[in-house]
Structure formats: C-alpha cells, structure tokens
Amino acid sequence: MPDQRLPTHIEVSGLIRAVQAAGGFATVLSKGERDAGTIMVICCENGTNASAWERMPQRDGTRAFECARTEDPENKADFFDFWRRRAQQDPDLWVVELDVENATRFVAGDGTVS
Structure with a gap:
C-alpha cells in the first residue's frame, strides 16, 4: 500500500492556519x-x-500524538x-508552537492534526 501521508510542510501550514482562524x-x-x-x-x-x-507508534500500526513532556512552571528552561x-537529535523534526485557548484540541487522537 503506498504511503498517502501529507507532505509535512503542508500539514504544518494547515495547522498554523487553523490556529490563526481560531484566534x-x-x-x-x-x-x-x-x-x-x-x-x-x-x-x-x-x-x-x-x-x-x-x-508515537501504536499497537495497531498507526501513529497517534501523545504528550511527551509538560512544562514545569518552576523550571521553564528544562522544557525549552x-x-x-x-x-x-532529529534533523527531520518540525517543532510547531500553538498558543491558543485549549491548544490540545488541534492534536487529534488519530495521529492527524485537526
């Protein structure tokens, strides 16, 4: 089965636009x-x-977003x-920051951003 994943730059662009549209x-x-x-x-x-x-890889072979780290208010430098x-470590990695009310709603449980 061919890989039907969106190119990363398009997925990132869509995520940014969705957050901006939400204010x-x-x-x-x-x-x-x-x-x-x-x-x-x-x-x-x-x-x-x-x-x-x-x-992160799931048992069923899919990849879903999972929380990898949360910020410690006492030590913000550690999160940075x-x-x-x-x-x-990973030159292929895109890091995207979302600053919006209830930002986690943009990270869907099925591994896609919504």
Whole structure:
C-alpha cells in the first residue's frame, strides 16, 4: 500500500492556519524535512502551561500524538532544552508552537492534526 501521508510542510501550514482562524498564534520553531519530516507540537495558552506532543507508534500500526513532556512552571528552561535537544537529535523534526485557548484540541487522537 503506498504511503498517502501529507507532505509535512503542508500539514504544518494547515495547522498554523487553523490556529490563526481560531484566534490564536502559531509559529514554526524549527523546520525539518520538507516532505517526510516528523512533527512535534508544543501547545500552550498565553505562553504558559506548555506541553510537547509527538506522534508515537501504536499497537495497531498507526501513529497517534501523545504528550511527551509538560512544562514545569518552576523550571521553564528544562522544557525549552527538551525540545531544542530533540530538534538537534532529529534533523527531520518540525517543532510547531500553538498558543491558543485549549491548544490540545488541534492534536487529534488519530495521529492527524485537526
């Protein structure tokens, strides 16, 4: 079965536009491979309570977004270091920040962004 995945840059662009249409702010913090890169989504509201979401393999062979890390309000630098290290380790990784009310609603349970 051929891979029918959207090119990453199109998926990221759609995610940014959806957040902007909802009155939020979204930006690319790190660009990865244009067509087949992976995506980390950082969700926050008014710059606080950040959480990093990455696609993880599931038992049924799909890849769903799961929370990989949450920000510790006492040590915000640790969260920043986490996603920077991930971007350095994986040159294909896109890091996208969503700053909007209930940002996690843009990360669907089926592995696609909505």
